[in-house]
Amino acid sequence: METENIEQQAIAFLDKYDNIIVSYALNILFAIIIFIIGRFVAGFASRFLKRLLLRRQVEPTLISFSVTLSRYAIIAFTLIAVLGQLGVQTASIVAVVGAAGLAIGLALQGSLSNFAAGVLLIIFRPFKSGELIDIGIIGTVQTIQIFSTTLSTPDGKIAVIPNSKVVAGNIINYSRDPNRRIDLIIGVEYNASLELVKDVLLKAIHKTDNIQMDRAVTIRLDELASSSLNFVVQVWVLNDNYGSVRAQLLENIKTELDNHNIGIPYPTMELNFSSVDNGNMQHVSGNPTTVAADPNIN
Template sequence: MSSEQIDALLSYVTEYGMKVVLALLIFVAGKWIAGLVRKAVRRAMERSKVDATLVGFLSNIVFYLLMVAVVIAAVSQLGIQTTSFVAVLGAAGLAVGLALQGSLSNFASGVLIILFRPFKVGDFVEAGGVAGTIDEIGILATQMHTPDNKGMTVPNSQIMGGQIVNFNAFDTRRCDMSFGIGYQDDIDRAKAVLAEMVAADERCLKEPAPVIVVGGLGESSVDILCRPWVKASDYWGLYWDMQERVKKRFDAEGISIPFPQRDVHLYRAAE
């Protein structure tokens, strides 16, 4: 190998060796800075009491976006044209986005659920056409279980695309009950019995005051509405107890609970 070739090789190694070293320095320093930014974003969101699921997810998204910029900067230092590289990434991103548009819709809905918090883990809700207790709020889907303990995975877009009813949104609920009595029975006595039973039950709150009124005149009964306020956790316990206790108390008081009846008249056809 001639001296000219050796000089050319040394010049090539020196030139591109420096580029490689600079590219590595850019990558290492960029990764370190991206890590610092991720930690800063995480701390800022934690101080703002953002949901833990969203904290981890968004901080990682920020980190990887910065790393993409770092890699592009390092590659450009090697003399590689990054314009075509960015164009390829954009085209690939568009193709992936079109292929995963359903998943992206679920992802966007998941972010909205975590941001606006229409419910939290442990709440009983009606959402996405189903009802159940929330077990986990994921980025793409929400895990729930039904009262009879069946697990459900509901896409987040299905939840955000419809009405959400959160039965645990408030500490108290109004327990709506209706009891029918016969038209021949004493309405005032029936209302007094219900008021006495509500007042004697510690689960019924004094404020707001319970409502006990005639709610309608049915085909075979006078319907009396009984609407006490209770703690949300006591709702079903009180509701089920009252159904049995009211039946027994009405029987003891001689108040009838009618059921639909139909009179059938038979006519003998003339022979």
């Protein structure tokens, strides 16, 4: 008897709400279909965009950013369409999301500034992965992400710098030009012959490998310093050879200066002081390299 009552109540409920149930079921079904199609379109569009950008040899960081942005944009529109199919007022959702976004934006101003800076770096590309740059830290660019840039420093450290700091400071790119100039300041003693010094420096340059002799080589007296004649030496090399050529050139310059008995002065200090002995003033002068204080002198 109770079973029959339950069946009758169920039949009556279905008769009364069958249209509503069917409508909701269809809406849920269509929402699932929309979501599946949206996911498929997002994946297809991201793969298509990636292949297109790769064929055009776009910088890898820009490819990653564009693919990720397009994928999540399509998914976001898909979710809005799914909610609309389920009968949710999307206009109110957009308003709520906008208000929430404003609140989150105020709370995450630093992150948003990093995001905006990351977009600028990706669009204008003052540097790219694999290039040697100086942004307050010298290193090779590993990755340029939305919020930060990662560098590998010459001493093997990994530096992660917020993009807002990268954009706010000076950016020196050592790799964009395939050639780089070596600038040296060489100080010699005052009694050295100017022409001899120039000949010796030029000889050292000729003995150094991988210097671009077809480009301007500069050797000139630049300064009459307090203890030395300072010569400027400027030569051009390939970027990849900069460190090794610079080291070899310095060694060759030192060797050639020694071979021609041209000294390299170093800072000295001359002291002149007076002492009183039995009422007589005595003047003493000297040129010590180290002066130690007498603990008995008050």
